[in-house]
Amino acid sequence: MKPLLIIGLGNPLMGDDGVGCAVVERLAADPRLPDYAEAVNGGSDLLRCAGWMEGRSRVVVIDAFEDGGDPGSVLVLEGAGSLDERQSHVHHLSTVQSIRLLQMVAPAPLTLLGISVPSVKAGSGLSPMLAGQMPAILDRVLRELTWSSSM
Amino acid sequence: MRTIVVEHLARVEGHGGITVELDGNTVGNVHFDVVEGARLLEPLVRGKRFDEVAPILSRICSICSAAHTLTSLKATENAFGVRISPQTELLRELMYRGESIESHALHLFLLALPDYLDYPSATALAADQPQAVLLGLRLKKLGNLIQETIGGRAIHPVNAVLGGFGKVPSVEHLIELRGALIEGMKDSDTMVDLTASLPAANFCHCDTAYAALFSPNGDSYYSGDQVMVAAKGDLSLIRAADYQTLTNEKAVPHSHAKHSSFHERPFMVGSLARLTINPRRLTGRLAATMERLQLQLPSNNPMDNNKAQALELIRDVERALEIVEQLLRDGVKDERPVGIQPRAATGTAITEAPRGLLIHSYTYDADGRITAADVITPTALNAADMEARFRRAVEECPEREDTVIAKRLQMIARAYDPCISCSVHLVRRR
Numbered sequence: 001m002k003p004l005l006i007i008g009l010g011n012p013l014m015g016d017d018g019v020g021c022a023v024v025e026r027l028a029a030d031p032r033l034p035d036y037a038e039a040v041n042g043g044s045d046l047l048r049c050a051g052w053m054e055g056r057s058r059v060v061v062i063d064a065f066e067d068g069g070d071p072g073s074v075l076v077l078e079g080a081g082s083l084d085e086r087q088s089h090v091h092h093l094s095t096v097q098s099i100r101l102l103q104m105v106a107p108a109p110l111t112l113l114g115i116s117v118p119s120v121k122a123g124s125g126l127s128p129m130l131a132g133q134m135p136a137i138l139d140r141v142l143r144e145l146t147w148s149s150s151m
Numbered sequence: 152m153r154t155i156v157v158e159h160l161a162r163v164e165g166h167g168g169i170t171v172e173l174d175g176n177t178v179g180n181v182h183f184d185v186v187e188g189a190r191l192l193e194p195l196v197r198g199k200r201f202d203e204v205a206p207i208l209s210r211i212c213s214i215c216s217a218a219h220t221l222t223s224l225k226a227t228e229n230a231f232g233v234r235i236s237p238q239t240e241l242l243r244e245l246m247y248r249g250e251s252i253e254s255h256a257l258h259l260f261l262l263a264l265p266d267y268l269d270y271p272s273a274t275a276l277a278a279d280q281p282q283a284v285l286l287g288l289r290l291k292k293l294g295n296l297i298q299e300t301i302g303g304r305a306i307h308p309v310n311a312v313l314g315g316f317g318k319v320p321s322v323e324h325l326i327e328l329r330g331a332l333i334e335g336m337k338d339s340d341t342m343v344d345l346t347a348s349l350p351a352a353n354f355c356h357c358d359t360a361y362a363a364l365f366s367p368n369g370d371s372y373y374s375g376d377q378v379m380v381a382a383k384g385d386l387s388l389i390r391a392a393d394y395q396t397l398t399n400e401k402a403v404p405h406s407h408a409k410h411s412s413f414h415e416r417p418f419m420v421g422s423l424a425r426l427t428i429n430p431r432r433l434t435g436r437l438a439a440t441m442e443r444l445q446l447q448l449p450s451n452n453p454m455d456n457n458k459a460q461a462l463e464l465i466r467d468v469e470r471a472l473e474i475v476e477q478l479l480r481d482g483v484k485d486e487r488p489v490g491i492q493p494r495a496a497t498g499t500a501i502t503e504a505p506r507g508l509l510i511h512s513y514t515y516d517a518d519g520r521i522t523a524a525d526v527i528t529p530t531a532l533n534a535a536d537m538e539a540r541f542r543r544a545v546e547e548c549p550e551r552e553d554t555v556i557a558k559r560l561q562m563i564a565r566a567y568d569p570c571i572s573c574s575v576h577l578v579r580r581r
Contacts, residue, residue: 013195013210043213043306047257051292093261093273100274101261105285124195 003057004034004145007042007049009095010064016117016130017044020062023115023141026134032142046098050106058109060145063095069116072133074140077112079103113141152179155553157560169560170405171545181542182405183534183564201227201493201519202313208511208526209307212570214257216307217250217298218504219511219526221373224313226511229376229391230498231519233489239315240374241474246301246311247372247502248471252335253294254505255422255460255467258568259346260287263457266562267349286341290464293335297471300324314489325479332472339465346461347443352454352566354559355544358383359536360416361424361449362397364503369431370470372503379428380413381449387413391501394510398527410535411527417535420507421568422459423450436469437462453540456566493519504529506568530569537567 008024010017020042027039042049046061053059065075077083080099093101099110115137118129126134157169172179196204205223209216221243228235235243261273264283270276277284300320302308310318320328360382366375376391389397400409411417418424426433427449433441446458499512507529514523544559 011210011213041306043210043216045213045257045306047261047288047291048213048253048295048306050288051295093257097272097274101277101284104274104277105281105288 001055002036002038004037004060005052005056005058006037006039006060006062006141006145007046007052008039008062009042009044009046011044013124015125016119016127017064019064019115019117019126019130019137022126022134023062023137026138027141030138030142034145037145045093046095047093047102050102053102053106053108053110056108058111060111060113061095061099062113062115062141064117065114067114067116071116071118071127071129072137073116074137074144075114075116076144077114079110080112111144113144153553155556155560157557157564169541169564171541171556171560173545173551176551178542178545180405181538181545183538183541184406196513196521196524199521201231201491201515201521204513204521204524205311205313206307211526211528213306214254215250215504215506215509215570217246217302217311218502218509220302220308220311221246222500222502222504222509222511224311225373225500225502226498226513227313227491227515228498229500230496230513230515231491231493232496233314233491235315235489236486238319238484238486241478242301242316242319243311244371244373245471245474246298246308248467248474249294249297249301251294251372251505252297252464252467252471253291254568255464256287256290256294258565259342259457259460259464260284260290262568263562263565264345264349266558266565267352283345286338286345290335290338290342290468293331293338293468296328296331300328312488313491315486316488319483319485320478322479322483325475325483329472329475329479332468332475335468336472339468342461342464343440343443346458352457352562353452354547355453355540355563356451356547357540357543358449358451359453359539360413360418361427362413362418362420362508362532363424363428364501364508365428369429370466376501378501378508380418381427382414382416382418391499391510392497394499394501394512394527398510398532400527406534408531408534410538411532412535417539418532419453419456419536419567420529420532421456422463422506423448423453423456424507425503426459426462432466433462437466440465453563454566456568460568491519493517506530506533506570508532528570530567533567533569537564537569 008020010020012018012021024039027033080096083096152174155171168184170182205220208223209220211219265276303310310316362380364375365377365379378389380387398411403410444458495517497514501510510527512525
């Protein structure tokens with residue numbers, strides 16, 4: 001088992017919502033991905049990935065943020081930071097709620113990387129604006145992985 | 152006139168919610184809004200080869216990915232006249248049980264339980280009652296393990312392919328699964344104790360119709376090609392190929408999800424509908440648990456869907472163990488998937504996803520490429536029924552305080568266990 005697990009979240013059928021999945025798919029095929037890291041697609045339910053997290057020294061979760069930031073900019077938070085978890089769902093827990101819950105029942109070092117997305121709407125694939133930012137996003141995420149591993 | 156809005160029902164804020172208009176004590180419009188963008192599923196698969204369809208449509212929802220995958224495979228197999236082996240049927244049923252265990256555990260423990268115990272969220276509940284949350288997470292993990300063992304991956308299964316399985320589980324993995332299921336049987340007993348201790352939720356009562364897969368043995372989420380509808384004692388059977396006589400979809404101005412009705416009445420799908428339509432499942436341990444949970448069928452209370460999910464969770468663990476033991480006893484044959492010969496045809500499949508009937512219907516050309524696709528999810532089927540129950544709940548609520556009404560509406564919405572992210576249905580047939 002590799003000590004660093006990177007989980008990409010999102011629904012690729014909802015346009016930019018799938019950016020987390022797109023990033024880990026590219027990372028998994030990127031020769032720059034460190035040997036000690038494993039990148040996986042977590043779909044849209046982080047709790048389902050709880051079993052994969054067991055025994056890791058660090059987990060990095062990548063998800064889309066609809067926060068009005070510049071498309072492709074990356075926000076780095078330890079745990080879920082001070083994000084509002086009131087955004088609840090009838091069907092599954094939000095990423096923020098899931099992280100808080102997992103940290104209560106199975107505490108482990110976890111970093112959340114939020115990628116600002118311009119829009120979330122039905123359709124396969126990323127918007128041209130976000131797709132154009134993908135090289136920069138990958139560079140930023142890879143820098144964060146190196147930093148994470150030194151923690 | 153005032154308006155009560157319950158938002159945040161979807162993954163993306165403002166993309167799904169409930170709106171109620173009140174004029175004094177008179178209830179005006181009650182809308183279950185699904186306002187996220189069109190899903191445009193048809194363009195995603197139109198022109199695709201028959202073997203590309205299931206992997207794409209499994210991504211509609213990662214929680215229901217096994218159901219979408221297996222229903223998609225069944226629809227394509229029906230189009231091409233493929234008959235799968237009894238072993239494949241059994242393995243697919245096992246995947247369904249795994250998904251149901253995972254989905255019901257998530258819903259009951261992390262979404263519904265905080266409502267019943269008056270906690271604002273699962274994290275607040277975990278701070279006070281970690282054992283309850285850990286129990287739910289253990290059962291959810293069990294469901295994941297089943298799907299991963301049989302499907303090859305916990306999310307978007309790869310082993311299930313047209314005509315069978317690309318890879319079958321090893322004896323070692325099945326033995327490991329059997330051990331986990333035996334532990335899961337104990338956890339499901341504890342789950343019943345917890346469910347029986349919850350306060351009653353009696354704030355919405357109205358009769359409705361129920362629709363569920365009519366399975367040959369009365370106990371399957373996957374076998375069978377007919378739907379039974381029960382409405383006020385009248386029973387109707389509908390073949391999968393005739394599904395449009397069940398759904399009768401109509402566009403409504405306030406929602407992108409079309410509304411379904413049968414004989415001009417909304418109907419409910421899901422756990423409560425399954426138990427109502429297939430009561431032969433309720434024997435022995437399940438019958439005793441049903442009495443303990445004070446569940447009577449047919450029910451006129453949508454909150455009873457939570458009790459029905461608890462009953463199904465017990466049966467799912469029990470049935471999954473039966474299947475694993477049968478596979479270990481009989482041995483798993485390393486059989487190859489049945490060969491596919493594409494032809495111009497239409498195939499329809501109806502199965503029971505964790506939250507109710509799921510319909511996939513495809514039309515292929517002679518080269519095996521899709522010319523039309525229709526995917527109807529349980530949440531879309533339930534949308535009209537949910538609105539009717541929301542209205543009734545407001546009418547029954549004596550306090551008429553916004554916060555009380557909003558809490559009840561959210562609890563009813565949760566009881567239906569809707570999936571907003573996959574409920575929008577704008578697929579057009581050509």
